[in-house]
Amino acid sequence: MRLRREPNIADPDALYAALMEAHRGLDEEASRRLDAKLVLLLANHIGDEAVLREALHLARGTIPGQDKAPATD
């Protein structure tokens, strides 16, 4: 499986707002911890190491294998 690249959230505005709301009132440190927990929870849910590594590279702006032939799904 590859990381999904097309939109997949029914109500993006509501999700975005929920994320902002979750950080409201938190200091820098607590915010970071919240994000870290989110990443860990979602990573565990996804559970697919290849997808997670792809997401990591995408987030870092370092996308390996991008010039390779597309993977077969």
Place this chain on the structure above:
Amino acid sequence: MTAWAPPRYAHRVQPHRGGVEEARVAIVGGGLVGLTAALDLARRGVASVLLDEDDTVSAGSRAICFSQRTLEIMGRLGIGPRFLKKGITWNRGRVFFRDREAYSFDLLPESGHEYPAFVNLQQYYAEQWLVEECEVSGLVDLRWRSRVAGVAPREDGAVLEVETPSGPYRLHAEWVLACDGVRSQVRRALDLPFTGQVFDDRFLIADVRMRADFPTERWFWFDPPFHPGQSVLLHKQPDDIWRIDFQLGRDADGEAEREPERVRARVAAMLGKAVPFDLEWVSVYTFRCRRLERFRHGRVLFLGDAAHQVSPFGARGGNGGVQDADNLGWKLAMVLRGEAPERLLDSFDAERVPAADENILHSSRATDFITPKGAACRAYRDAVLELAHDLPLARPFVNSGRLSRPAVLRGSPLNGPDEAPRAAPPGTACPDAPIRRDGQPDWLLRQFGGGFTLLAREAHPVRMEGLRVVELRDSPRPGALHDHSGLAAARLGLAPGECALLRPDQHIAARFATTAPDPILAALRKAVMA
């Protein structure tokens, strides 16, 4: 209980006839690893000269967690039961974060092994027993207060310059085993780079004697109220001694932290005022994870901390070094007897360098978790610990030291075929299992002797030169091992008619679907690089 007193070993004046003394094997360093190597060689009939600059065993408890594989090796060397009798067996670990317990874990010890997952024991006991056995063997020339001041490698060995209270002398050894620790003099004399990662955090180790009713468990605190911002480890040893390990941070003053009053205050804050205690041993250290590029340099071989250094988290220093000795002993003995070519010793590199890398990897990762660098690392660490309290999904991320497992020598040039892959691939240390011999309960790992063994299930292999055949039977039969519980066959992955080739260090070299001799003999030749 009276305190343990270190033994003092006498320096014996060597009768010098002038010139250079000759030895087949010289072992530099009489610590845990050097003594294990000496005893292993002695058990194989190989004499050695062991040089140690001190006249006693190690000060302080140092390595305390002896792993199952180390205990099995000590069992093979004849002193395993002493570890069981004196050592403290533990199975449970608890992790605390700030003011509450995050979770606890069980090492889930599998039943049906002679030795448990771990016992805790002061290193000096292990060394003392090894010295005793080396002396009894009559094959280890133990030379105390003998410092190696120079090493001149040659094609046919190395010449050691030895300094003693009764004067210097020169010793030419055909083979030199450098077991002289992290500050190895031999490594320096050969000017070999020892590189890797440096960790900045300082740690304080305190061995404390007290009567405390803490359970026999490994307790690890992250950021506790009594030592804010840092980590603390508490572990029990025999004789009412407890190991306490305080992380001090990067800016700590090592000298000041060693002051007994300062240490007492830290320990009292942790234990509470009501618990009286004595300080036995205190050490402040930083650590590195590094290794030599190669462990074999001609006729000089490096073992233990002289070859590789890890952080203390995970019990990988002492256990790794003992496995080095286990790996080298039989190879060197066969080379010395002319039963295997010298290149067999290259496999010490091929097998133990990856094992060291595995230890360094685990140890570095644990250290990164315990001492997070920067705000993001700390946020993740604390997120894991907070989640771990309620959510089992987060607990596998908690890393207070991944406790040492025996290295699997995958990809070793000595490994032969695996004709029936199931459990325990070639390169695995043979798992122990209960068996019966002539109706009497016994253990599988006690049945192999000192050479190569062919372990066959429900088969009667023909006699093969250089191989001892051990038959594993599903029902009692004279002269065979009765696998009454089925655990031996299951752990080794042997179906009826199959067999496994075991090396003298009890590692599985190859596995066969039948007992046809040709492939077995080919694997035997491969396992000694013949």
